[in-house]
Amino acid sequence: MINGYYNLIVKNYPWYVDEMRGISIGSEINFDWIMAINIRVELMHVASSQTDVKLKTRRDQETLKECSDFMLFDDQNNFLIHNEDAAPSIYKSAYLISCKISSSDYQGVSSPEEEFTCYCYPGHLPGNAFGFNSAGFVFGVNATYPKLMVTNSFPRQILNRLMLSAKNLKELEKIFRTVPCSYGFCMNIGFAGDDPNILESDWNSEFFNANSESTRQINPHLFNYEIAPTENSQNTVSKHCIISPKMFSIDKNEDNFFTSQYYYHFNHYERIEIDEVLNMSSMRRKERTELISPPTNLKELLDITSDTADSSYPIFRTPRKNDPSELQTIATALFDLNRKTLSIFVKKPSDSYQPLVKIRIC
Numbered sequence: 001m002i003n004g005y006y007n008l009i010v011k012n013y014p015w016y017v018d019e020m021r022g023i024s025i026g027s028e029i030n031f032d033w034i035m036a037i038n039i040r041v042e043l044m045h046v047a048s049s050q051t052d053v054k055l056k057t058r059r060d061q062e063t064l065k066e067c068s069d070f071m072l073f074d075d076q077n078n079f080l081i082h083n084e085d086a087a088p089s090i091y092k093s094a095y096l097i098s099c100k101i102s103s104s105d106y107q108g109v110s111s112p113e114e115e116f117t118c119y120c121y122p123g124h125l126p127g128n129a130f131g132f133n134s135a136g137f138v139f140g141v142n143a144t145y146p147k148l149m150v151t152n153s154f155p156r157q158i159l160n161r162l163m164l165s166a167k168n169l170k171e172l173e174k175i176f177r178t179v180p181c182s183y184g185f186c187m188n189i190g191f192a193g194d195d196p197n198i199l200e201s202d203w204n205s206e207f208f209n210a211n212s213e214s215t216r217q218i219n220p221h222l223f224n225y226e227i228a229p230t231e232n233s234q235n236t237v238s239k240h241c242i243i244s245p246k247m248f249s250i251d252k253n254e255d256n257f258f259t260s261q262y263y264y265h266f267n268h269y270e271r272i273e274i275d276e277v278l279n280m281s282s283m284r285r286k287e288r289t290e291l292i293s294p295p296t297n298l299k300e301l302l303d304i305t306s307d308t309a310d311s312s313y314p315i316f317r318t319p320r321k322n323d324p325s326e327l328q329t330i331a332t333a334l335f336d337l338n339r340k341t342l343s344i345f346v347k348k349p350s351d352s353y354q355p356l357v358k359i360r361i362c
Helices: 002-012 014-027 031-037 040-049 058-063 156-165 169-178 280-291 298-305
Strands: 068-073 078-086 095-101 114-120 130-133 137-143 185-191 222-228 236-243 258-260 262-265 328-336 341-345 357-360
Touching: 002 014, 002 031, 014 031, 014 156, 031 040, 040 156, 068 137, 068 185, 068 222, 068 236, 068 298, 078 137, 078 185, 078 298, 114 156, 130 156, 130 328, 156 169, 156 185, 169 185, 169 222, 169 236, 222 262, 236 262, 258 262, 298 328
Parallel strands: 236 258
Antiparallel strands: 068 078, 068 262, 078 328, 095 114, 114 130, 130 137, 137 185, 185 222, 222 236, 328 341, 341 357
16 A cells, blocks of 8 residues: 555655655654655554445544634634644644755656745644645645545645645646545635735636636635545545625625635535544534634634633643543644734633744745
8 A cells, every 4th residue: 555655656746755755864764654654644544444444433433533724804804723633742743844945857857846834743744734835825734534545546645745836726726626635635725925816716616617607706815625535536626715794795605605704614524425434523613613603803713713611522622531532732823814924822822812933924
C-alpha cells in the first residue's frame, strides 16, 4: 500500500517526495516512516477496518473527531476561525513554517513556485491543519470519515499540500475536482487578497457543471468545500459560499448555494450523501453550536469556539478521562480577512482574548 502511494506521488508530484526526503534527512528519521506519517489517514482507516476498508469499529465512532471551523461575514465582521484538535503530544511539538520555494526542473516538468505559512505537525507536509499562501488564500482543514477509501488515488495530505500552490480560485477548485483523492476531507477557505480577479470561477452551483451559465451578481470570498472519494476515482465535491446579509438579498439562492452571515462545519458531511462514520463528538459539537445564538461580533464568535458547556463533547477540547482519544484543542487560528492578519491562540480564546502571536497574511 505504501509503495503504491509512493509510486503514484513520485510519478506526478516528485517535488513533494523530495520534500518528504528533506524532512527525513533533517529529522534523521527513516524516509519510510515519514512517508507513512503522510499517509496516516489512509493507514489508520485500513488498520481500524482490518480486512474490510468499508467497516469501522465502535471505538472509532467515539474517537474520530478533529477540528471545528466558524465563519462570520457582514458589514462589521469578516472572520474565519479554526480550532485545531489533535493529540496532546502535538501541543508542544507543532510549529509554524513560512517558506518560499523556487521552481525546479524534474525531467522537463517544472515544480510550482510556492510561498506560504502553515501550522505543521512534526514529520508532516504542510497543509494538514491551517495556514495561508501568498495569493491571499487562508484555510482550515476538517477531517471527515467516509467508509469508502480507494488506493489508486492520491493520499489526502498530498491534496492538502498541493492546494498551497494555487494562485487563484480556478486553480484551487481544479485541484479539488480533478486530483483524485483516496480519502475524504473538508476545506474551509477564505480570501484576504486585494485582486478580485483571483476569485474568478466557473463553478456557480453546489456541484460543478462545466456547461452552466451563471447569472449570479455577487462574488463570494468565503467557501466551504466537501470532498469525497468515489470508486471510479472521480471526486465528489460540494461547494458552499458564505456571504453577507446585504449580498444575500441580491441573489434568490434557490439552490441553497449560499449561507448568509454565519456558518460552521465539523467532522461529518453536510451536503454530500455518502456512507460515513458519524462520530458522536462531531454531532454533539454541531448540536451545541445550534443552541447558541448566532454571533454578531468577534468576541461572541471567540466565545463559541471556547465553549465547554457540553462537558462530554465540548467545542473547545481538553484531555479528559472519559475521552478515549484524549484529543485537545492545541491551537485556535483567527483569520481577520479585513485586517489581513492571522492570530493564534494556544489557550482557550475566551480566557483573555489575547493571542500568543499575530502575523500578517499578505
